Amino acid sequence: MAGLTDCGIMTEHLDAYVARGEALTAAQEAHLRSCEACQADLRLLQALQEALLEATPAAPPPPALREVILAAARPTAAEPARTPRRRWWPAALSAAAALTGALTLAALLQSGSTLAVLPDPAVVVKTCCAVEVGAGRFKGVAA
Numbered sequence: 001m002a003g004l005t006d007c008g009i010m011t012e013h014l015d016a017y018v019a020r021g022e023a024l025t026a027a028q029e030a031h032l033r034s035c036e037a038c039q040a041d042l043r044l045l046q047a048l049q050e051a052l053l054e055a056t057p058a059a060p061p062p063p064a065l066r067e068v069i070l071a072a073a074r075p076t077a078a079e080p081a082r083t084p085r086r087r088w089w090p091a092a093l094s095a096a097a098a099l100t101g102a103l104t105l106a107a108l109l110q111s112g113s114t115l116a117v118l119p120d121p122a123v124v125v126k127t128c129c130a131v132e133v134g135a136g137r138f139k140g141v142a143a
């Protein structure tokens with residue numbers, strides 16, 4: 001016997017501590033740290049519990065357990081199933097492309113003369129195609 005707690009009372013508490021996981025009070029823990037007899041009782045109870053668990057055959061779960069677990073996992077009416085998340089980046093990419101186009105167009109219009117930026121159609125025709133004119137027909141030939 002050591003401290004304020006009696007060894008006889010400690011045995012009951014140790015049984016509940018090992019069997020059901022009930023917590024010990026600070027005074028009981030202090031007694032356990034200082035009393036070798038109670039430490040030996042604790043080791044014996046833990047060894048008995050372990051031996052009983054090993055000797056007990058594993059039982060298959062009851063057939064209804066699967067349905068109970070699945071029912072608990074199903075969403076209720078108040079909690080609808082989650083919809084898949086929508087991807088945000090295609091919309092953001094489209095918005096960025098539209099904004100870039102609008103800014104480019106605004107810059108072209110603000111520069112005063114859009115025609116100064118665009119190439120002269122006559123130069124384009126001269127550089128890309130040779131145009132033959134004969135007998136009232138135009139015949140384009142790729143350069």
Ligand SMILES: [Zn+2]
Nearest residue numbers: 001007035038
């Ligand atoms: Zn004791």
